[in-house]
Amino acid sequence: MSDLTHHPVQHDLAPGEEEIHSVGERIVGYVVGLGLALLLTATSFFIAGTNLVWQPSIPIAIIVLAIAQMGVHLVFFLHITTGPDNTNNVLALAFGLLIVFLVVGGSVWIMSHLNENMPAMDQIMRMQ
Template sequence: MSARPLNEQQARECKTEQRSYLWGFLLALVLTLIPFALVAFTEIERLTLWITIGVCALAQVVVHLRFFMHITLARNKREDLLLILFTVLILVILCGGTLWILFDLYQRMLPGMMP
């Protein structure tokens, strides 16, 4: 099996794509290590910790969409954006429904212990 050599434009595109993946990996790694370091090595308020973890999680979602899935807000990528919005809608329905059922069961099983 012989590999054909890449022309100059293909080699440039390959290098650009590799650089994009490397930046995405580094950003995702930093956005993962920040919450772990805050939990393990600092004593900050719970609310500040939760907000920091949430912000890092949202930033990591954006990093994954941009660098790994190559989804941008360009006009020609409208189908990708609609697919992502539909996925978010399904996730919200699933998580919201799960929480609704769990809290309803909790209220029915232990009505005297509700906060």
């Protein structure tokens, strides 16, 4: 007899295929994600409403907690991972973020230029 143990053969997955997980594993993943999301939300509300944190650091702490919560949602609920089968999902997410930043950044840019180039309301009233 050989001393090799019998392990199930691990096979590669094609892009778009998902590994088969039991219902229990999926529920545990969702419950862990929900717990982390609730913990991060409660921490954000606690930081915003308490005097225990240095006041100028509150916006930075809330931004950090918001980014952490986005990460929790991406991993636990949207199942975005670094695996080779998620390349299309990551590219679609990156493209969506690019479009959002272009629209928001372009709107802010246009509004700031309009603010600089438009006369103030009191000047308009004096011209009439």
